Amino acid sequence: MKIGKFEIDVLNGGDVQMDGGAIFGVVPKPLWSKKYPFNDNNQVPLAAHPMLIRTEDSRIVIDAGIGKGRLTEKQMRNYGVGQEAAIEKSLAQFDLTVDDIDMVLMTHMHFDHATGLVDDEGRSTFPNARHYIQQDEWHEFVSPNIRSKATYWRSNRGDYEARTILFEKSCTPYPGITMLHTGGHSFGHAVIEIESDGEKAVHMSDIFPTVAHVNPLWVSAYDDFPMQSIRAKERLTKKYIMDDYWFLFYHDMKYFAAKFDIDGKTMTETIERPKFH
Numbered sequence: 001m002k003i004g005k006f007e008i009d010v011l012n013g014g015d016v017q018m019d020g021g022a023i024f025g026v027v028p029k030p031l032w033s034k035k036y037p038f039n040d041n042n043q044v045p046l047a048a049h050p051m052l053i054r055t056e057d058s059r060i061v062i063d064a065g066i067g068k069g070r071l072t073e074k075q076m077r078n079y080g081v082g083q084e085a086a087i088e089k090s091l092a093q094f095d096l097t098v099d100d101i102d103m104v105l106m107t108h109m110h111f112d113h114a115t116g117l118v119d120d121e122g123r124s125t126f127p128n129a130r131h132y133i134q135q136d137e138w139h140e141f142v143s144p145n146i147r148s149k150a151t152y153w154r155s156n157r158g159d160y161e162a163r164t165i166l167f168e169k170s171c172t173p174y175p176g177i178t179m180l181h182t183g184g185h186s187f188g189h190a191v192i193e194i195e196s197d198g199e200k201a202v203h204m205s206d207i208f209p210t211v212a213h214v215n216p217l218w219v220s221a222y223d224d225f226p227m228q229s230i231r232a233k234e235r236l237t238k239k240y241i242m243d244d245y246w247f248l249f250y251h252d253m254k255y256f257a258a259k260f261d262i263d264g265k266t267m268t269e270t271i272e273r274p275k276f277h
Contacts, residue, residue: 001256001271003195006196007054010049010050010052010273011049011052011087011091015045015046016045016079016081016082017081017082018044018080020033023222024212025219025221027217032218035211046112046251046253047253049250050062050063050087051063052090059103060103063105063106064116066085066112067116067118067125068087071115090276102129102130106137107190107191107203108206109141109188111153113206115156118156118158120155125160127160130173131161131163133164133167134167134179134189138164138166177193182207182229189206191207201257202246203248204233204236207223207233210249211247211254214237214265245259255271255272255273256274
């Protein structure tokens with residue numbers, strides 16, 4: 001898709017399957033099952049697809065996928081991995097390599113977003129890129145607590161740290177692209193606003209992971225601070241809808257982007273996620 005002068009595409013970062021009760025939290029299954037598919041094990045399919053933004057002079061990646069060869073057999077089984085990442089193959093479609101990426105913007109550092117940052121030796125997947133991460137998120141990642149250590153993996157640290165830029169409330173890594181700290185899903189979770197020539201999009205990441213989560217009260221059981229997620233969605237979602245933003249999705253298995261009606265429920269325009277084989 002295009003947002004003004006920006007071209008936005010999807011990279012194959014792999015896919016996972018997570019328990020429906022975890023993804024939809026306290027929402028009863030009779031409600032969420034009408035809006036999102038699930039299998040016999042009550043798992044819901046989720047993409048883990050980074051976004052590539054190409055501007056006139058920069059190439060920017062949002063989040064990093066689950067990597068290739070980074071998960072153990074047990075982890076592959078537990079997280080229902082159907083396909084590992086193929087970032088280099090995806091970039092090749094645009095005549096790019098990992099060396100061409102100028103910036104990596106991380107909404108947060110949970111394993112399904114950050115495992116694709118490095119290889120098993122800790123070498124950066126995107127060796128020439130500046131990596132932007134919210135400051136509290138970085139410290140939580142480096143020193144997780146008893147709960148968060150299950151999703152902040154020490155193995156995802158690497159030499160990209162030398163090229164990491166931390167921010168607190170907000171930062172603008174590129175003109176028209178703004179990262180905003182929201183908290184909620186994690187203490188340092190951030191959303192990313194994109195604007196060019198009057199056209200707008202937002203990636204709300206895991207406080208709004210699928211189109212089914214448009215209701216501000218529908219938040220994941222993985223959220224460390226669910227009331228903060230709800231507050232952020234209550235404050236931001238309606239604003240973005242009224243200002244005619246596209247919503248971009250990293251996890252939704254069917255939709256890459258959508259716009260919503262003022263009722264806050266009905267999708268008025270959609271772009272389906274490309275299929276990777």
